[in-house]
């Protein structure tokens with residue numbers, strides 16, 4: 001076991017537990033700032049951790065611009081002292097009145113959201129202008145992920161014109177998330193990312209030439225932000241998220257990135273049902289189940305662990321080392337996908353200098369807080 005992940009006394013930690021190793025978390029934050037060339041161009045996403053204590057560490061590093069995906073996360077960020085929040089989500093239905101309530105509750109926060117369709121944008125503008133508030137709206141640009149957004153071109157220009165003309169909203173620029181760019185080789189990833197981004201830049205230039213303000217382009221995630229950081233355009237902001245805690249999936253997928261895992265699961269043996277099986281209290285109610293069964297965690301230090309069964313509260317592994325485990329023994333597991341994993345936990349146990357130091361609530365894991 002890597003000594004960085006040593007925990008001296010686990011007797012106060014109820015398992016299955018999300019552990020955050022604070023020194024490694026801070027190292028990841030510093031590395032993120034270093035890649036960005038400074039805190040000014042960063043707009044990190046909080047989806048990975050959902051904790052106001054992490055936001056406070058980012059603020060201490062001078063990171064003033066922040067990104068989120070839910071109104072609960074936005075509320076957490078505002079309460080943590082963030083004054084520039086980008087809720088990178090298309091606002092529809094009751095979320096329209098929640099956005100208005102947010103603006104009324106936090107008049108000193110500059111809130112931005114996204115849009116990729118005309119009708120919800122019009123409804124948002126009506127609601128905000130009727131309430132006497134305003135939000136920035138970023139055009140959600142689809143660069144190939146085909147999850148949300150609109151491809152650059154005449155329809156995108158018409159929508160941006162609507163953003164510019166709608167009372168109660170301000171033109172905020174573009175949202176350019178490219179989470180589909182998963183090339184293992186940095187060189188191949190760079191070629192693919194830049195091929196799309198050149199089209200976005202040309203579109204930006206076209207709109208600016210037509211008199212429309214495009215103050216910012218919020219680009220990329222962990223895999224692509226080092227590529228955007230190479231471009232000398234001060235209107236580009238980078239929005240990585242996963243690298244803050246990092247996980248087995250990203251460590252494997254992107255060997256060029258030097259972020260280390262800052263979160264591990266502590267689990268305990270609850271049974272040894274057969275001579276070659278060990279069962280842990282690490283079901284999929286404790287660790288994200290979006291990776292395929294058998295690959296949801298890496299069992300630290302059990303090289304031949306084969307994950308043969310996972311239920312809600314059980315993880316069964318097959319290993320030639322089974323006889324070395326007794327019920328009650330500790331084990332550590334590295335989640336493959338940390339973002340949905342942290343959302344499964346009420347609190348994280350924070351380890352500093354090898355000891356349990358604090359417990360941080362995973363404050364915005366809920367869909368709504370008060371708004």
Ligand SMILES: Cc1ncc(COP(=O)(O)O)c(C=O)c1O
Pocket residue numbers: 045047088177179220221222223239240241242243
């Ligand atoms: C819109 C958006 N921005 C930023 C991110 C952060 O990307 P990553 O997790 O690769 O750092 C995500 C991740 O899902 C996202 O959906």
